[in-house]
Amino acid sequence: MPDGSPAGGARDADVLAGDPRATHLLAEDVHCALGDRVVLHDVSLRVSWGERVGLIGENGRGKSTLLRVLAGELSPQRGEVVRAVVGRVGFLPQRPGFPVGATIRDVLAEATAGTRALADRMRATEESLTSGEGDVDALLGTYGQLQEEFTRRGGWELDARVGELLEVFGLAGLDRRRPTQTLSGGERARLALAALVITEPAGLLLDEPTNHLDDRGVDWLLRWLSRYQNPCLIASHDRVLLDTVVSAIVDLDGPHGRAVRYGGNYRDYLDERAAARERWWQRYRDWRRQVVDARQRLDRAGRAGGNARVIRDNNKLAYHAAGSAAEAAVARATRAARQHLRRLIDERVPRPPEALRFTVAEPGEVTEPPDGVLLRAKGLVVGEVLRGVELTLSPGSRHVITGANGAGKSTLLSVLAGRRVPDGGAVERRPEVRIGYLPQESAFADERRGLLDAFAARRAAYRDDAAAELTRFGLFEPGDFDVPVNRLSVGQRRRLALALLFAERPHLLLLDEPTNHLSLVLVEQLQEAVDRFLGPAVLVTHDRTLRNRYADRVLELAEGRLVARHSATR
Template identity: 30%
Template sequence: MILSCNHISKSFGTDQIINDCSFHLEEREKAAIIGINGAGKSTLLKIIVGELPADSGNVTVSKGKTLGYLSQHQNLSTDKTIYDELLSVKQDLIDMENTIRSLEIQMKDVTGDELDNLLSQYTRLNHEFEMNNGYAYKSEVTGVLKGLGFGDEDFSLHVNTLSGGQKTRVALAKLLISKPDIIMLDEPTNHLDMDSIAWLENYLLTYNGSVLIVAHDRYFLDKIVTKIIEIDNTAVTVFSGNYTDYAAKKAVLRNMKLKEYLNQQRDIKHQQEVITKLKQFNREKSIKRAESREKMLDKMELVDKPTELNDKMHIRLDPKVVSGNDVLTVKDLSKSFGDNFLFSGLDFEIKRGERVALIGNNGTGKTTILKIINGLIPADYGEITLGSKVTIGYYDQEHHVLDPDKTLFEEIQDAYPDLNNTQIRNTLAAFLFTGDEVFKYIRDLSGGERGRVSLAKLMLSNANFLILDEPTNHLDIVSKEILENALNNYTGTVFYVSHDRYFINTTATRIIELTGHTIVNYIGNYDYYIEKKDILTPKALTDATAAINDSMASSACQTPSSAQGSSKAEWQQSKEEAARLKKLKNELKHTEDKISQTEERISAIDEEYNNPDIASDTAKLVELHNERTSLSEMLDELYEKWEELSEELIDK
């Protein structure tokens, strides 16, 4: 055991935050602290590192073990470059290296005992330097910086000129390079793109020390942790396993608790009916028996009804009008800002009922695409076409659609003047704004609170095409799960940008990756994307697309009348090649459609298994099983065919 928290309690004024918290962390164990916003997660970390005193209880760290802590907000203020700031962590190795170089120079000019002494000192220092990975510390610094999303051109930037998110990444890099025995991270993924988060996952998985994380990134937690420490209503409970294991166990425990509560309520009701009946007999013995039962009821330890957190906030998204099947068509879209070239020639369509996630690294232009679709900024080139009866509802990650000088009540009232006061209050109450909170100004709200107001406006819009930019930012896990359920039950169409892989995995029916100034399409959720992304790499697809475009352009230009320097045979060959490419692309599209249809049928069969009527029909179950087996085999063949066609397209 490397860390132990024993009976920790903490209050702020009359608000109890943590009550009698106890847990421990083993060497090399990876654990997460979870809970809703305001539950006390960050407070607990600060108590462990000594930034806040506990009201009672104690924290014990094994003798000689070091703690490294990354808070959510960093205020690094130094004139050093990013690279030099990280090198400062290795100052002991730098000093040792300088001493070794100095000894090498001294040994050239001495002999005898003095040389022996210097040689002995040199050998000892050299061994220590090597044992501490001294010969690779510069590579280590470079690797961590690049892993966290800094390019070579960023290394010379001065720390005091960086944004808050960049400073947090620098602080995280310094912490990782310092290699403490216990790493403690508070929301480490907030300022990282997907590639950097994946890199951090691998780093922490193989880290030769203990890790304690506060995070709302459930996919991240699933990959790393083997223990969940939950803070719920001031109480702390420890669960073994990752987040998915915790969620399953939590559901089982809640169902058990609910069953216990309902059984007790049934017993109480029965006892009360018996007592009433006994008293109605109006006999001495029956009255005594009634009184005895009443005393038993009074002594009964009541089971509290388990609260369902998802009932606290209600999101129901219902479009008023059903759109046409073609919701959005984007053709040849291009955009750059000065010398910053984002993308060109983007073509994609979104159909009614799809939930499409747009993913990609920071700075590739994801939010720009959403703003172009919404008419907030112009495209350099290209065409955006909305389908019949399409009504857009837009969720902006910066919440520019909210007026900071309005109260919550005024924000809703001005946007929807037909609503009366009661309807506005009920809407805000559904998003946890009650009483005088409705008169708070937008400018005074936290990021999570602004997100809830934006979602409230979205709910009232009755839009049939939701465009969401980072909708889970600043939301705690419970709020994310509420939003996921709302989107999965939504009958309209959704197009969103998110870096929350668990959210994408749960909600997306298709993924569009923006990479290499173009897009790659994946028919499935995030797990499917991870499985398939290496089959047809973005670079390979980009090269293939460029080759196709060049070939098509070439064939279009080289007609018999204009290609004076080409023979008729060469023109004919070019034409045939263009036709083959077109046929190949059509066959690839047909295969993708077939995969989608087959996957939908398999999902439908899986749902039929859960039908009670079918569950008791052995013949029907056998029929479904045989069909599913056949479809699974067909799907494997389709996957292979898709891979072959994709590779053939690249070869062309």
């Protein structure tokens, strides 16, 4: 249900579409504030029949809020929302909830109720036809329509379909009498997704649907979504999903916080962003050239004004007349040059931020070890999660570590980084090696200093130097510098952790879920920076795109040991 009645003239309506191909979901000039924070600023978006639109943007930009508004669960302060569909729009939030006391069986019964009701109506219509009651032609028409809808929903194989979904989403082993409140967050999300798929909704609003799925579940969902024809809007950071399923991308990181639409899939979006960046660089270069030209004109005008005319033939009258005209001409030229320069400064084109890259170590900064090894883990033991882990890191080596939740991946990285002492075994590293460690969770929650001051303190740098460094990375705008760190969004705190990582000029990288909480543009930049990095890198990640990129260097942490897993990706 909506969180409140529409305010400020906002309109929210369900409209019955006469033709299925006319179905659509619409947001028009939607403005939504949560407390004193504006989340959506005049956002407009339309998703039509046959479209699967990917919704992207950094954490805190309003993706989840926009989905809730379109689903009718949240009322905007102004704007228009229309759901023109034949049937119900299905909504999958990131943290789905169920009625108090509901069991798995109850959730599945509600999901299949519509299809079973169709079966009941088909049986009733069959009985009417058999008994000869009513208009036969009308009954046959009704039966045909019911049968068509029943077939579309997979009614003939409904029980088998329910079983398949529970199996593919990792829920088959659960007792269906089990209350939903006893399920883990991942299990609840997968159950809600299974129930949504069963209903075959007339429209889809999905918030990070692959978050809690394994590879098998993701593959199944992508195949199902690829066949889905009704309006579908998917907020996701899953690059495989965005590259294989969607027909358009909407970016909520557009100018002034508005939605910007790009045609095509994720790869097409990246190409367009790259082209836009090159256009930005060209505008910047043109602007710089014009500024240089304008300053040279101003300088020439100033020099011309300082050249005195020589008096000839004692003709002072002619001299003063000509001199006055020359001075006036020089003054006009100087004024015009100064106005042109002022206009250029007022219309300044900001310099595009440089691509993220790790600074190359100074020659001789790290002595080349005789065996070429910068770090070696020997027989690491930590409780029951690490049982004799061995790992060798040499310049240029890449390792991607996967494994089930709780397998000890984050524990392993913290030991390699020297943040945790193992119960057994040892980590051998050269003392001058700087380790760039990016933990999964950034420890900034209690930091009340402004962003710039906190960065400068951790860098032991002067404030001006720290500001120049942050600006060079392009991770923050100057307007963010005074915002207290504990008031930054999760995505912004992740950017701060990245800024500190790059500023360390590391020789070795240990990255724990590095793509979490980052915009996809920044994820691509970070991935390219890691590719260009000359030292060894270890990445703990569930990101399938990263795993595919390093498919021959994937290790699985299972039963406390690292084993090669060349078949980890497709």
